[in-house]
Amino acid sequence: MKKHFDTLIRHLPQIEPLLFVQSFTILADDAWVAKFGPSMPTACATPSGFFFNKTFWDALPLNKQVGLVLHEVFHPALGHLSDPFRDFSLPAQSFKQLANIAQDIVIENAIYE
16 A cells, blocks of 8 residues: 555645555455445545555556545544534434434545545
């Protein structure tokens, strides 16, 4: 994954230090399920680091791998991991899913621009 950092840093130079203090971990399918449950095995950003499912990662060409890392790095860069807003009219899991979809749309638009 380190070979992708140069490409990533060109796209998001203001957060370069983040790439060297957060862990980037590729998890096999069984390790993914142990850590995240049966959720969709793709990738995620958490306060403790970035996680990528190995099967999903290996299926992507280089440009998509770089895009995936860029996408996940945008989550903490945009404050998505510490957003204090919570809509209590929705169940917690539903709110989390909807918030992630909205965050993903913002991130994908930023990458597209």
